[in-house]
Amino acid sequence: MNKESGYCVTQETIYKWIWTAKHSNHYNHAKYKRLCKHQRHTGRRQKRNNTYNKRSAITGCVGVNHQPQVVDNRYRISDIEVDLMMGRNHKLALLVMTDRATLVTIIEKLNSKNANEVYQRMNERLTNFDSPWIKTLKFYNVKEFAYHYKIAK
Incomplete structure (x- = not known):
């Protein structure tokens, strides 16, 4: 397309069109269905500046590769x-x-799965033990364990 014409198509528009063609059964899209195979990222793209989905963004996590071998x-x-x-x-x-x-397993019923509720229940249970007894806590990287740093204290 000519730069002088004044029309511009963003890469986001092209990705949306390829995604639509891939999942459409319309006869006009039949010859473009396999274009998605040539993309650098073949999965569904997240829009830029989409700050709503922070599900796995938990601060201060220590990776599994940093835990002691004895664990x-x-x-x-x-x-x-x-x-x-x-x-x-x-x-x-x-x-x-x-x-x-x-x-040995301790099970607690939660009324909701928000991070505050999980923190309260863990705090109630783990304060029954002497602090030197518990050496490490291993959490999964989900938003329910966002207050892991409070529990660690």
Whole structure:
């Protein structure tokens, strides 16, 4: 297209058109269905400046590769793994805290799965133990464990 004509098509428009052609059954799109195979990123793209979805953006996370080797071996008692079990339609949840060596499990019923509720329940349960007893806590990188730094204190 000529630069002097004044028309411009953004890359976002092209990606949207390719995505529409891929998922459309219209006969006009039939010959363009496989264009998506030639894209650099074949998955669904997130729009720029989309700040709404911050689900996995938890600050201060320590990666699994930075944990001590003894935690992976599961020999030491007091390395706790924390997870959530979701109920029907993701309405209710169970907070599951399991010792990785002995598999002793503590289960708490949660009324909601927001981070504050998870923090309150864990704080109630874990304050019953002497602080030197618990050596490490392993969380999954989901928004329900956003207050992991408070629990660590």
